[in-house]
Amino acid sequence: MCSPLHRPGDPLAGAGRRTFLRATALTGAAAGLAGAAAAPAVASKAQNAADNVASWQPDPDSPRFTFVVMPDTQYLFDGASLSDEPVKASLRYILEHGRDENIVFLSHLGDLTEHGLEDEFAPLSAVFGMLDRRRVGYSVLAGNHDIDSRTDDQRGRTPYLDAFGPRRMRRLPTFGGATPDGYNTYHRFRAAGREWLVLALDWRPSAASLAWAKNVIAQHPRTPVILTTHELVYADRYGDEAEFAPHGKHLWDELIADQDQIFLTLNGHYWPAARTVRKNTAGHDVHLHITNYQNRYYGGSGMIRLYRFDLARNTIDVETLSPWILGRDAGELNELERREIEMTGPEDSFSVPVDFDKRFAGFAPVPARGPRPASKLLVPGTVAYWRFDGEHREGTPADPALRVKDLSGHGNDLVRETVPGSPADALRWSGSHHPDQPGHGSLYFDGGKPPLHGAYLRTATNAPLNAKTFRSGYTIEAFLKLPADWDAGRNAWSAILSRRGTLGAAGKTGGDPAEPVATLSLSDGPGLQWAAAPLNQPTAITNWSHELDRETWWHVAVVNDSRHTTMYVDGCPVARNPATRTHGLATLGLPWLLGGYEYGGTLDQLLRGWLGDIRIVERPLPVRHFMNA
CATH class of the missing domain: 2.60.120.200 (Jelly Rolls)
Structure with missing residues (x-):
């Protein structure tokens, strides 16, 4: 049957996918930094209003929904160099566009901070309170800069775990559970009429945690899985096809290849952005993407990537932008900022064709509709x-x-x-x-x-x-x-x-x-x-x-x-x-x-x-x- 692009009442019904980016500024625009050297501004009344969005209610049945990815933010939380406004702008974007974009979830890909210090996590933790108060579903995971990179997930208590551990996450409606150590979590959300699962794996998950991940998938046998972790694939130069890092190959061999439900993996850590497709042991495509912009102006300017799932078109449309820069008056932008409003290269803005019914048929086949008796068709x-x-x-x-x-x-x-x-x-x-x-x-x-x-x-x-x-x-x-x-x-x-x-x-x-x-x-x-x-x-x-x-x-x-x-x-x-x-x-x-x-x-x-x-x-x-x- 024909499915409308937006439900009746949507303010953007019939609009192009980027119309809202060009036609309107973000509510919190006035509080953005005017330039690279500006100090973090005090939140305006408009920003506070954005933080007080009435409710978080994604449409669970629309065939179109948006999954948001936030890569490495470490240079914005680096010792005494703290610049939380770009991340605030990105989270405000999620709150303000949750309805017209049908945003269902946010995944941070690790390296939240530069040194993993309590003083670095504190301001970032406060910013994520914007999502907590609205009970918006999200996941975070530890990157190598958030913990002692020489350790696996049995490292014990850290400022990362204090700030973003299961004790915090379990208050969200999307939280599913965690490993006993707290460094690996899974999350569920409902979209396009079905349940989806996000695995958020530690910088170095132990063998026990990989067994836990397999068990989580086994307990949700009909659920498609998006795997997020800090390190998996990389590329040497922009435009190169991504390839496995040594640890990524380990994850592929020990977990991903044999788990047909994993159809998409997302990681940060390396730059430039890149992607590849590999066949799992079932012979099905797994899309592996790296997204990271910390090497670019202003530590990545709080870039987020929007994965717009469209099950009506069997497509995932991907867009990368900086709400912090986008929401500011164009006349105030410096030369570097104007380049960073939106990333438009082939590794930053692209579409991925996925026949979802066919791809998921091995674990969640769509049941054929049976015949109906003639008596049921004899309407008045x-x-x-x-x-x-x-x-x-x-x-x-x-x-x-x-x-x-x-x-x-x-x-x-x-x-x-x-x-x-x-x-x-x-x-x-x-x-x-x-x-x-x-x-x-x-x-x-x-x-x-x-x-x-x-x-x-x-x-x-x-x-x-x-x-x-x-x-x-x-x-x-x-x-x-x-x-x-x-x-x-x-x-x-x-x-x-x-x-x-x-x-x-x-x-x-x-x-x-x-x-x-x-x-x-x-x-x-x-x-x-x-x-x-x-x-x-x-x-x-x-x-x-x-x-x-x-x-x-x-x-x-x-x-x-x-x-x-x-x-x-x-x-x-x-x-x-x-x-x-x-x-x-x-x-x-x-x-x-x-x-x-x-x-x-x-x-x-x-x-x-x-x-x-x-x-x-x-x-x-x-x-x-x-x-x-």
């Missing part, structure tokens, strides 16, 4: 419902005397018609179907021209549907698929569903009088065309879809609400829906055709492709009540 107002499932062997010809029952109970049965000289299998059974189709089966129509050949179905001569004018509106739905060899020269302008009788015979004086009074056809694109003569217009009014991919199942719905007619493809309204006022459908009391199209009252083209369930309802239906909903 249903006047015809045909489906082609049942006990039929794939590819077997349909009976020459085939009669398809109208499951609505209104007697609009379908009978087979075959062009003389066409083979017996011009109409044959198939198990192929749209994944959201109620009936798990279809009919394959092997038609076309020249010469005209194939078979089609028509309503019986006395079917009540033939006389329907649909004055109160209508919804016509069909599932269809076109074969790879569908050719415009041989197959264009065939119909999925059409109504016998010409516009001229119905007294419609505008347009081509030889056209049928109603047809849901396939153009030479191929695209969908609904050309139908309403009761209140002198000619047919046409709705057009975009072009359709071959070898793909599609759902089409045409809805008239007694005022306008709207076409939907897979639940999404198409662009070319005319504003013309229309109601009802003209009729000469003649049969409807499935797979057949007449011109001038004579059979002119036959469908080549599959048809699944088809339903006609004599009232407008909302999208949520379509057959594929």
